Amino acid sequence: MINYTLSDTQKEYSQKAKEFRSEHSDKLLQASRDSVFPRELFEQGVEHGFPGLFIPTEYGGEGLGAIEYALVSEHIGFYQTTYQLARALMVAGTDKQKEKYLPRIAEGKVVGSDDISEPNAGSSLKDIETTAEKDGDEWVINGLKVHVNCAGAADVHHVYTHTDEGLTVFLVEKDNPGMKIGEKDQPIGTRQMPIHDVIYDDCRVPEDQLLGDNGGGYEVFFKTFNFSRIGNASDILGHGKRSLDEAIAWASEREVGDQGTVTEFQGNRWKIAELKTRLRAVEHLRNEAAWRLDQGESAVKHTCMAKLRAGEVALAAIEEAIQLTGAHGLYRDQGFDMAWSDAKTLDVAGGSREIMRNVIADQILD
Template sequence: MKIEGSFNYFELSEEYRHIQQGIHRLAQEKIKPRATEIDEEAQYPFDILKILSAHGYIGANMPVQYGGAGLDMLSFCIIVEEISRVCASSSQVAVVQELGSLPIMIGGSESLKRRYLPDLASGKKIAAFALTEPNAGSDVKSLKTRAELDGDFYILNGQKMFISNGGVADVYSVFAQTEKGLSVFVVDSNTRGFEVGKLEKKMGIKGSPTAQLFFENCRIPAENLIGEEGEGWLIAMKTFDKSRPTVAAQALGIAQGAYDVALEYVKEREQFGQSISSFQGIQFMLADMATQIEAARGLVYRAASKVNELTSTGKNPELTRASSMAKMFASDTAMKVTTDAVQLLGGYGFIHEYRVERMMRDAKITQIYEGTNQIQRQIIARTILGGR
């Protein structure tokens, strides 16, 4: 079965096609009808979390021994792509769950994994990734939040901002400076001294809450340290290598969804006594959109495959470049394709009912979070130039 509207020149095995067909059907039937309402309500869609959890998509790429489905990164990217195709906010339910859980999967002790991953894999608990601060976004090493060792606890003080799932998460992977450098801790939402600040009012992905976080003398058990002191930078970079392909898949899905709407519209819309799809100017726009989407899909699936190689061999020097290329190109494509989709629909494109204006608003953030595209270009250049 070929998913309608998707070219899929990237050859998928029968196993991947089966995953694609399953999530496509679920997204079209259960998530698509909720997309506009989720955007308008600007509330975390707990019903979508329940649906995705029931079908095993929340813990899709978490290890089987901790309650996950044990699927690889390409499978997870396909899942994210199909959800994003109808609702970017709903895809955030899966994407941020993965992002918040990755530090535990990458560097957590066996005890931490067994304490937290089963509830995260089942969707019983929600995860978040807390790194960005008012004066430290792209410049991770400038973080000011600090954790001081005090016996069997760390005393955590500081502030975070722009944290996805802020306020709804039960478990936060929090980065802080320690005596030996940047470190990362698991912080439970019920920790005394932890407080959620204001929720941001945003242009897009409105169903994904974004909040400020405050930590005032929070006592964090020393056993909640992920890895060793000073390993936070390495864990963060390894996390981004694995999470950026999923953001790229999210952008890819948004682009494909906007293209779907635009293609259907131009086939049906008539002006001057003929379908506007017969006009060369329209055809050229469609050709560019389709080509950009397929190029992005190739980069996204390639980056996901590089993560899979990392899983099997333990290392892959090409992963960082592949992840950054996929994230950069797919998100730029999403912005271009959604903008063109709005243009193709004319005045209708500016109206909520036709969905593409929502997709355009949602697409913008993919060029910003998980490292801005300017940072991605810098990373790519450094890998080309041997790290200089």
Template sequence: MASLNACDFYGLDEFLTQEQSLARKTAKDFIAKHVSPRIKESFEAGYFLEDLPEIMGGLGLLGANLSGYGCAGMDSLSYGLIMKELERCDSGLRSFASVQTSLCMYAIHEFGSEEQKEKYLPKMAQGKIIGCFGLTEPDVGSNPEAMGTNAKKQGSHFILNGSKTWITNAPISQLAIVWAKTHEGIRGFLVEKGTPGFSIARIKNKLSLRASETGTLFFQSCKIPEENLLPKTLGLKSALSCLNQARFGISFGVLGAAEECLQEALTYTQSRVMFEKPLASFQLVQEKLVHMSTEITKANLLAFRLAQLKESKKVKPAQICMAKQNNTKIALDCARLARDLLGANGVSNDYNSMRHMCNLESVFTYEGTDHIHKLVIGQEITGFSAFF
């Protein structure tokens, strides 16, 4: 009898439709051909592979779950499976795709005017315009309501002042979605690269997500035409709804990294002999491998159900928080355990587990920290807010 698959112990694969399997295969083949051979060097040298966006665009992998405007219009599960294949390779690549699709393209698709959608979305789907999403500020992270960036109406323009930091894709982007306080509350703005008063600085020396570009955005009396306001944004909830889209993708993405770590630890411990026996035959080693397989199986079931809820438009933000929080935590735990089981080799970039571990530290913090998601779930089940 064939052994059960350690990464799909309960056989979720058999529920996939042909379209969903094809979406996953497209992402898998893209990774094998264009990314895997170069990812370790890209991580070590600390740069993003800038030829990838247009290749991904050509394959329908950007804005994949959006409809119209040159987007592939896939369902939620297909989108999740794509994110999983990207992150199985590297969280930096999945971060690029999440920001492009779920934060930037979704923001325009959901809150933009028809002109804005036609101007930006087809080129973003092709990877010809790269977007970034500016919410976090140097002094404002988990509590974005307290943001200092502001936009004052002046005739047919807004004057934008402030800064945003830790912004994924910023150094390689042509378009920034920027959230700022106005006389009507928090609104979203489209700020094009080259707008006078707008500058971008690259963040160097990251020890995590090294294959992804991150930067700081500065706005000094930056004049934004009125037509660059995202007209349907109203309040922080508009920004948070974009985050919900991205967090959904992360819930799947991190499981790609976790599965890669389990697979690497399994292969390694089955072949490495110590005390005259394969490492995988020792009880303490098996306990770790079983823990990883069990947590990955549970997390995949969570993600699968989340996709059903999203597809039927019944999903609540706290349900997305639970999947993002749990799946990121177990992925980070799996990466740490796999790193351990690889012994000294585990700290080398010749293997994948430590790169995934370093990357997942960022994923643990961004798109809502582990604590913040727990507070959202806590509020949902108790009725009490513990934020302040």
């Protein structure tokens, strides 16, 4: 049976997130411009249940699923690295690790980061050079991570290494003396989750900070990212939908001499119809992927399809939003530049279009 109706809970969380975004839109834009993590807003989101959205209720979360995660992520992007940490703990954590971290994440007391990329390893996990070696009952991590969102703000990093068993993930807390945060970088997008290098220099962690199995890193990665790509796709989609809606609202009022408003031109009416249709199609792809995840499927093909198409369509929508609003949209206070930069960054980070196409093709053909 196909049901296109959101439940009352889903509507409620979507609405709460929408209102939160609109209430704090100026602060969020400024956080992006200044590249500052909006910790205060992160904590304020606790009263709406945002940080613990899909964390089980037994750990203090809201116990919701991928659909609610998708709906909230359309409006608020800065929880993504913490959501990834929460998801990684849920799929691979020991009971002790879950008890230690999940309630604190739900209370807004822990920001997470994903320390995966390296100078010579972005799309390809197998090329990760960071090592972890066993020394007594500790592991010693050495290596350099780059482009790490929220690296400076994070209380807990989940870091991908190679051990002699293969790709392996560890949890490293912020005050570990063997971990140093590099200078803040200046990317064009996701600047509200500031980016730094992270340097692991004989960073010692106890055995119980190993996340998943020794050599089980691929499993942790795919179970985490297959879920979090729904959040990335939704974040991108939200930028496209908001930008187009803002442009339509403005262009409907804008008189062009004695020719009527911008939205009375046939060319613009078709453009809006076309983009709304394409955005809607992305939303359906994303909803299906989220629904399948909530049914317990891995939905790999569907999540990658959603992320692939979200990037293409949202970026086209933001560009047309600027076109529709003319000079008005070319001023920084309108924030279309930041919406485009965030969407473009998320289009590459977390799995580029090429990688999404590779995974989709593998799922269909292999």
